[in-house]
Amino acid sequence: MDTEIKLSGWSPALMTGKTKLQEGGSLDLTFCDLSYCVGKGKFCKKLKTILHQISGSFKSGQLTAILGPSGAGKTSLMNILAGLKKSGTQGKVYVNGAERNFKTFRKKSAYITQKDHLLRNLTVDEYIISAAHLKLGNAVSNKEKISTVELVMKTLGLTNSQHTRISRLSGGECKRLSIALELIDNPSVLFLDEPTSGLDSSSSLQCVALLREIARSGRTVIATIHQPSFRMLNHFDHLYIVASGSCIYQGTVGSLISYFKSMNLNCPSFHNPADFALDVASGEYGDVLERLVSGVENGRKVYQDTSMETTTSAVESNSQNNTGDIDADEEVSMLSGLPKKKLATGSRLMYAAPFHTQVAVLLGRTWRTIWRDKILTTMRLGVHVLVAILVGFLYWQIGDDAASIFNNVGMIFFNMLFIMAAAMMPTVLTFALDTEVLIREHLNQWYSLKAYYLARTLADIPFQIFYPVVYLVPVYLMTDQPMSLERFGLLLAMMIWLSLVGQGFGLFFGAAFDIQVASFFAPTSIVPIFLLSGFFVTFDSIPRYISWLTYFSFARYGFEGSMLSVYGYDRSPLSCSESYCHFRFPEKFLEQFDLTRSSYSWSVVGLLVNYILIRTAGYLALRFKLRHVR
Ligand SMILES: Nc1ncnc2c1ncn2[C@@H]1O[C@H](COP(=O)(O)OP(=O)(O)OP(=O)(O)O)[C@@H](O)[C@H]1O
Secondary structure: OOOOOOOOOOOOHHHHOOOHHHOOOOOOEEEEEEEEEEEOOOOOOOEEEEEEEEEEEEOOOOEEEEEOOOOOOHHHHHHHHHOOOOOOEEEEEEEOEEEOOHHHHHHHEEEEOOOOOOOOOOEHHHHHHHHHHHHHOOOOOHHHHHHHHHHHHHHOOOHHHOOOEHHHOOHHHHHHHHHHHHHOOOOOEEEEOOOOOOOOHHHHHHHHHHHHHHHHOOOEEEEEEOOOOHHHHOOOOEEEEEEOOEEEEEEOOOOHHHHHHHOOOOOOOOOOHHHHHHHHHOOOOOOOHHHHHHHOHHHOOEEEEOOOOEEEOOOOOOOOOOOOOOOOOOOOOOOOOOOOEOOOOOOOOOOOOOHHHHHHHHHHHHHHHHHHOHHHHHHHHHHHHHHHHHHHHHOOOOOOEHHHHHHHHHHHHHHHHHHHHHHHHHHHHHHHHHHHHHHHHHHOOOOOHHHHHHHHHHHHHHHHHHHHHHHHHHHHHHOOOOOOHHHHHHHHHHHHHHHHHHHHHHHHHHHHOOHHHHHHHHHHHHHHHHHOOOOOOOHHHOOHHHHHHHHHOHHHHHHHHHHHHHHOOOOOOOEOOOOOOOOOOHHHHHHHOOOOOOOHHHHHHHHHHHHHHHHHHHHHHHHHHHHOOO
16 A cells, blocks of 8 residues: 655655754644634624634654645644744643643644745855754854754755756655755644645655655644555544544554544545545535534544454543654544643743844845846846936036026936836835745744844845946946036935935835835825925925925935935036026025025935935835745
8 A cells, every 4th residue: 555655865764763953852742622713803794614613633753634625724734733822812732741832832742834935046055055044053063063954955855956947847846845944944744735736746655755754754744635545544644624624534644544444434445545535525415414523523532443443532632742653543632631741941042043143144135136036137137228328418517507507407307216126126026925925934933023034134234335326337437417526425425325215215115015006006105295394295285284295205305305415505607508507506406496594514414314214114014924925
């Protein structure tokens, strides 16, 4: 029955022997009368019950499959067991017989999402090494980290592709990498949401065989699974079948057919038992769910003995069987007489690595990914150069000509708009993927959101300086702005501030909304801000009851600062290419825009406040997202 799978470059011996990976404590998971309801919010007055008081027991050393039709509640159950979902839940979860402590349990478990959200521009070894630094912390020496990384790569068959960029990995390799990243700190429990989805049958089989070997090393491995093939099904030690939020079977794969038979449901010959179970769960064999649920007492019992075709009351031994061997006669400890082996509850640090290490590792990693994103980096550079040249020719040598002074202001305003948009839009578009990676890693306790956000903010700064410089130098020279290094510096500082604020807006919209909403909402909400800059309508002309709004417009500060850089500070009269120029004196021109009382320093303060506000809003949006992710 049991099929032996040959895995290229992967050594099961590493998992079965006494290895470093084996040193973590074994954790048996038992849950009792779990219910989960959703709804009853602002928009939904009715409660929808997803899980109906289900119970069950998943042991260490075993690979458990949670099976069921779509919408049965598999993912919900796993999320609750993993501690990712708390609100709307009722019932108890025990770990080694003691009631689960969320914090401690999260530290000892890892959750591998269905989609492999990975940083595509890192290589396999870079990613695993960064995970080692973050997850093992400074208490483990670098030498030990490297040997752990090598062991994990060897175990997961990733050694041959260790220098390959993740964007070039196959689906199966990506899945193995996702598992490798979480195995680094030796979690006792692994949750996997549909680990085989998107993989071909041979990769799926390899993946499940690998999971079984991981389980054999003493871990509790739980995976939701969709329509496993017969061969794949045989790799699971324990099956837990969910239908409409209730448990209709719990036991070994071998006992499944006899259980159904005992319920007068005969699986046709040559039929995959998993398919049959799914058909039954979907109601294709009539209204039998109630009977099946009571057959295993909604998961309180484990169906065990095929020859006797009976269900056995589940008691004791929950903590006794940590070897990973499946003993058919064994009774499973569940709801009564639970052993009182308690997990150490933690006053320990939430994250393995200290804050500064988290920031340093994330900074290095973010830098690499931005730098290696050649298409985006080159495109951004190219766009800045091309637009600068276009603007240079369009406004050729007008900077000192009073006859073209309004054109020059138009050019200054355009610079603001362009720098802002060029910083904002790439962030809006790329941050959606980054957020997925953040969610996965943060939920698995790699690092704090604060460390991530700080690293992200710091990593972006060089780019927000570089692009405005690349843009402004040719524009300044070609349009013949005043040849003063000081004025150039002041104008450049304004552009850099606008770029930073623009990038902050991109981050906020990327964090708060999904990509479709954000890419519409970000540019359209920036437009009214520019309307209040003082360029389209002077501050004097804005009605009093609305003029206070201009103080919230970063564009106002950008415009004031830019105008003062070019026309302020007692600039000498401009030349005039026509017989009469009304605005030869820059001071008079500033009066026209109601800018004589403006101050460059206040403009900087205004932009700084805007920068801090928008960055804080971005942080809060991300925090909200992380809390409501499931
Ligand atoms: N927050 C929610 N609000 C409303 N309904 C929800 C919510 N979360 C889950 N559900 C519903 O609960 C049911 C179970 O969802 P769950 O994702 O657990 O199913 P599943 O068995 O994992 O399905 P699939 O195999 O298709 O992923 C579904 O009908 C789903 O629509």
